[in-house]
Amino acid sequence: MPKWLKDAVFYEIYPQSFQDTNGDGIGDFEGIIRRLDYVKSLGCNALWINPCFDSPFMDAGYDVRDYCKAAPRYGTNEDLVRLFDEAHARGIHVLLDLVPGHTSEEHAWFQQSASLEPGEYKNRYVWTNSAFQGIPEHPYIGGMRDRDGCYMLNFFASQPALNYGWARCTEDWMLPPEHPDCQATVQAMTDVMRFWLDRGCDGFRVDMADSLVKNDDEKKTATGAIWRRIRTMLDKDYPEAALVAEWGHPELALTYGFHMDFYLDHWGNGYNLLLREFEAHEQDGKDASYFRKDGGGDITRFLEDYLTRYEASRSNGYISFITCNHDTPRAKRTLSDAELKLAYAFIFTMPGVPFLYYGDEIGMRYLDLPSKEGGYGRTGTRTPMQWDQTAQLGFSQAPADRLYLPVDPAEDAPTVESQERDPDSLLHTVRRIIALRHSWEDLQADAGFEPVVAQMGGQAPFVYRRGALLLAVNPTGHVTQAVLPDTAPIRGLHGESVFEIGHASYAQDNRLLTMEPQSFAVYR
Secondary structure, eight states, X not given: OOGGGGGOOEEEEOGGGTOOXXXXXXXXXXHHHHTHHHHHHHTOOEEEEXXXXXXXXXXXXXXXXXXXXXXXXXXXXXXXXXXXXXXXXXXOEEEEEEOOSBOOTTSHHHHHXXXXXXXXXXXXXXXXXXXXXXXXXXXXXXXXXXXXXXXXXXXXXXXXXXXXXXXXXXXXXXXXXXXXXXXXXXXXXXXXXXXXXXTTOXXXXXXXXXXXXXXXXXXXXXXXHHHHHHHHHHHHHOTTOEEEESOSOHHHHTTTTOSEEEOOOOTTSHHHHHHOGGGGGTTTTXXXXXXXXXXXXXXXXXXXXXXXXXXXXXXXXXXXXXXXXXXXXXXXXXXXXHHHHHHHHHHTTSSSOXXXXXXXXXXXXXXXXXXXXXXXXXXXXXXXXXXXXSGGGGSOSSXXXXXXXXXXXXXXXXXXXXXXXXXXXXXXXXXXXHHHHHHOGGGSTTSOOEEEEOOGGGSSOEEEEETTEEXXXXXXXXXXXXXXXXXXXXXXXXXXXXXXXXXXXXXXXXXXXXEOSSEEEEEO
């Protein structure tokens, strides 16, 4: 396990939208470099940069045309290496986004594989024997290439699936994972990882990490074997390199070699119930999210899902909470800044390695926009970072009609500049809670977690223990109280908290904790 993950707090950057320095309306590597001091000021000591490799950008870079070439819109390979160097000089690690399950249809591998004489790349992708022979229960395209066969898709039509084999072969064109051509695909992806690790990259976020071997069993056993092989390579040659999976099942992903797995926003799971339960109430407009002031305050629904995942995976790695990501509606869509303060305080004091999505620290809004580069409903979460009150909110000097996406047009659009001036802003609260996490080992990735008081319906605050610290949150709009059990005394400070949002008080004589509306407190 890379030692630096214990105290890591990541900042996710969507490079198209972070900072444009050459006036073309699209963010670039130089823009990220210029803002590294800002990232460090947040307390974030690691970056995840969304795909920045050469691409036709049919899917925002998740359709890779060349894994070993930086996308010219962002800069050169040398610029990306300089970004690594500048980040490292500030104590910041950098993960790149690896897309191993598919490429762009414009990738040289696919162009050769689709030709009349595919040669060594004949089986680099999944092909049937005939243009009239489809792939049952899987998306595919036929009749579009010189090669006589249908090829499988991993997602969009522009993303042919790389061939890592089939766990159960039912057709003669299906190859088992141990076939030399399938092993060659694994080796090719390993070579890509080595290419960037040798140039200063600190690891990878892995897109659709469970999508490699087709027809796999429920536990993704064959796909897991590939990741174990890659983890063995990393442990031997790059022991401080980190892998985080887009899997959403840490009991599997962490067993198979990933150091972290995201707690993704899947409908009805514990994470979704914390911040985005409006998705279950689109018709009536309600929001029963735990951190919604009027959401009902029922933490037990979250715990039923989370504790099972946590206990099943804690010995193998870390669950990664996110404030949001590029695929998820920004929480500001339904939550106020006051509600976000409590939600972020909770996220940054939980076990595992947390990720802050760019702009969430100032409460950037979700905008209702038409699709851009395959974003569709996700596009409104990918708008330009809002730095100040200058033109284009400081993102770019390009005119508005040349921007990658429009900036928030509202007069009260939040900016870093405006929130820097307000000591009670969301931005300053995020900095305070991340600083608290860094200052207490009991709040870092590997320290334990234990619910102390958890009741249904918001009748009591949620109280939980991290090591020697006791934490409590009341997201509701009314006062809540709880008598703490004898097993959860608050030692020292005579009942005063070491961190507080809103107000809370503790009476040591009767162990009564009183939480004012929308409050959060940490006691030692």
